[in-house]
Amino acid sequence: MRHSKRYLLLSTVSLMLAGCNMIPDYLRPDFSAANSWTEVQGYHLKNGDRFASDMDWKEFYDSSEIHLLVGTALQSNKDLKTAALNIDEARTIYRVNRADLFPSINAGASATLSQSSDESSATGRAAISRVYEAQLGLASYELDLFGRIRSTNESALNDYLATEEAYAIVRSALIAETTNAYLQYLADQKLLSLTKKTLDAQLQTYRILKESLDKGVSTKQDVARAATSVETARVNLHRYNRLVSQDTNALFLLMGIPYDPEFLPKTTLDEFKLEDKINAGLPSEVLLSRPDIRQAEYSLLASNADIGAARAAFFPSINLTGAYGYASRDLANLFSGSAWGAWSFVPQLTLPIFNGGANIANLDLAKIRKEQAVVDYERAIQEAFSDVSNELVARSTLDKELKAQRRLVNAAQQVYDISQARYKAGIDSFLDVLDAQRELYTYQQNEIEIERQRMANLVNLYAALGGGADDTPLKHEE
Numbered sequence: 001m002r003h004s005k006r007y008l009l010l011s012t013v014s015l016m017l018a019g020c021n022m023i024p025d026y027l028r029p030d031f032s033a034a035n036s037w038t039e040v041q042g043y044h045l046k047n048g049d050r051f052a053s054d055m056d057w058k059e060f061y062d063s064s065e066i067h068l069l070v071g072t073a074l075q076s077n078k079d080l081k082t083a084a085l086n087i088d089e090a091r092t093i094y095r096v097n098r099a100d101l102f103p104s105i106n107a108g109a110s111a112t113l114s115q116s117s118d119e120s121s122a123t124g125r126a127a128i129s130r131v132y133e134a135q136l137g138l139a140s141y142e143l144d145l146f147g148r149i150r151s152t153n154e155s156a157l158n159d160y161l162a163t164e165e166a167y168a169i170v171r172s173a174l175i176a177e178t179t180n181a182y183l184q185y186l187a188d189q190k191l192l193s194l195t196k197k198t199l200d201a202q203l204q205t206y207r208i209l210k211e212s213l214d215k216g217v218s219t220k221q222d223v224a225r226a227a228t229s230v231e232t233a234r235v236n237l238h239r240y241n242r243l244v245s246q247d248t249n250a251l252f253l254l255m256g257i258p259y260d261p262e263f264l265p266k267t268t269l270d271e272f273k274l275e276d277k278i279n280a281g282l283p284s285e286v287l288l289s290r291p292d293i294r295q296a297e298y299s300l301l302a303s304n305a306d307i308g309a310a311r312a313a314f315f316p317s318i319n320l321t322g323a324y325g326y327a328s329r330d331l332a333n334l335f336s337g338s339a340w341g342a343w344s345f346v347p348q349l350t351l352p353i354f355n356g357g358a359n360i361a362n363l364d365l366a367k368i369r370k371e372q373a374v375v376d377y378e379r380a381i382q383e384a385f386s387d388v389s390n391e392l393v394a395r396s397t398l399d400k401e402l403k404a405q406r407r408l409v410n411a412a413q414q415v416y417d418i419s420q421a422r423y424k425a426g427i428d429s430f431l432d433v434l435d436a437q438r439e440l441y442t443y444q445q446n447e448i449e450i451e452r453q454r455m456a457n458l459v460n461l462y463a464a465l466g467g468g469a470d471d472t473p474l475k476h477e478e
Contacts (some may be wrong), residue, residue, distance in 0.1 A: 021147045023154065023308030026301060029374050031381045032285075050277050052467035059174050060462055063272065066179060066264050069255060072263070076256030080174055083167040090156075090163035097156040100149045103320075104139040139321065140348075146315040158302035165295035172291065176463040178254045180456050184246040186269040187452035191445060192240035198441050199233035206230050209430070222430040229434055236357045269448065271470030274455045279463060280392055282331045287384050289466045296373070296380040303370040310363040316351045381477040382466070391461040398454040405447045412440040 052060075058067055074080065144150055206226040212218035252259050280286065287293055352359060416436040422428040462468065 004165070020145065021150070021308065022237050022311035023147065023151050023305050026299070026304050029300075029377055031378060041264075050279055051281055051286075052278050052462045052465035053286075054470070055462075055467060056470070057462075057468040060467060061179060062275070063267070065267055066182060069179045069182055069251065069265075070175050070264065072257060073174055073253045076169070077174055077254060078256050080167075080170055083170040087160070087163050087167055090160040094153070094156040094160040097149075097153045100142070101144065103141040106139060140319045141321075143318045143320065145318065145420075146312040148309050148317070149314035151305050151312060155302045155305035155309065158298045158305060162295045162298035162302065165291045165298060168291035169295065172463050172467065172469040174254065175358060175468040176459050178251070179459045181247065181250045181254055182265060183272075183455055183459070185244065185251060185265055186272060187238055187448055188243045188247050188265065189265075190269045190448050192237070192244055194441075194444055195233060195236045195240055198437075199230065201238055202226065202229045202233050202437070205433075218278040218430070225430060225434050229437065262347070269451060272455070274458050275477065276395075276458055278458070278465065278467075280388065280461075280465065283385060286388065286465055287381055290384050290464075291466065291469045293377070293380050293384055296377040297397075300370070300373040300377050303366070305368045307363070307370060310359070310366040313359045313362065316349055319348045319350070321348070387464045388461070391457055391464050394453075394457045395461060398450065398457055402447070402450045402454055405443070405450050409440070409443045409447050412436070412443045416440045 057070065061067070061070070142149065206223070206229075209218045209223045209226045213220065213223050248259070248264065252263070255263065257263075416433070416439075419428055419433045419436040422431055423433045
């Protein structure tokens with residue numbers, strides 16, 4: 001019977017020390033993701049043999065220039081460094097909150113010296129007394145009976161994990177932005193080269209027409225039209241020179257380093273290749289692997305834990321303070337048998353009775369914030385589905401669009417060649433030649449832009465499917 005009572009007492013104490021859990025049971029919100037991605041009528045979604053989340057960015061981008069530019073950005077980009085520091089901050093806050101789960105024990109020592117006067121001394125002579133003390137003290141330690149501290153700790157942990165996912169979001173976006181800036185630089189360089197060739201051809205035509213005018217073959221109107229085409233090409237030349245310079249600035253801003261010509265791309269847009277090998281997978285599998293959705297869920301878990309902390313505020317709290325030590329008049333005997341022991345133990349019970357409704361308001365606030373977190377989570381899933389679907393739709397059409405545009409350029413080239421021949425034969429006017437030349441130039445510009453869009457689509461699709469989001473700078477602390 002005595003053992004049963006002792007067991008019951010120990011069980012009761014253990015349960016009190018373990019405390020209750022006021023955090024609501026977590027249920028992941030249902031999300032109605034479609035079984036397949038959106039398709040364009042008459043097109044079929046292409047699928048490679050690799051999942052983006054399983055491919056390291058260096059494997060996906062098989063380019064030494066991309067490796068250099070993106071690698072530099074991952075080391076020096078200021079936004080990514082800020083995201084890493086945010087992880088440090090959240091991790092430290094979590095460690096501070098976790099420390100509240102354990103008692104704080106301090107050691108202390110003191111020496112007291114006092115002198116009595118002749119009149120107050122029992123011997124009639126002044127005397128000096130000495131007292132030396134050493135003690136261990138238990139600072140105010142809250143027994144977490146109702147889980148307030150553990151709820152706060154769990155909330156801080158999930159905030160920390162959400163911050164890690166925020167870093168992954170910035171990392172993935174930085175890889176995509178740097179690669180897209182690289183592609184834009186290559187495209188504008190190609191457009192600049194095309195414009196220079198067009199300007200040279202139009203200058204040559206202008207000179208021929210001017211010479212023909214002096215001979216009475218061509219008209220002033222033809223020369224004026226040729227001059228218009230020359231100046232239009234010059235406007236475009238200045239424009240693309242400006243755009244290339246701005247592309248350069250964008251690249252170095254993303255890399256986070258000062259301008260260095262050694263980092264400028266040497267590859268042309270025609271030479272750069274990006275293999276289409278991504279498998280989109282099923283929406284239900286892909287969406288939950290994205291860092292923005294994981295971040296939203298960690299934030300939801302943190303809000304759920306905050307409800308537990310708000311609930312615990314309605315219940316009593318018990319704080320323990322204590323000390324144990326020795327005192328002696330002789331420092332050498334402080335820890336010997338002649339020293340006398342001293343201890344104190346001060347438990348304090350605090351019961352909330354009236355606080356103007358603050359606890360109720362805090363609980364309501366925690367519940368509202370959880371509802372907001374649920375909405376944020378659902379919106380993150382919807383936006384992710386839209387992002388991936390848009391890139392997959394573009395993927396299914398851009399290849400065909402580029403092929404059609406190239407056929408259009410070839411046809412426009414034939415029209416231009418025929419117009420020149422007919423003009424030289426005196427059949428067509430020079431206006432027909434200029435129209436054919438302008439159309440050819442426009443179609444060539446569009447071809448370059450569609451070519452850039454096609455490769456940018458693969459870059460964005462890789463990021464939308466969770467590619468490049470691995471390798472957070474800190475490991476989870478359990």
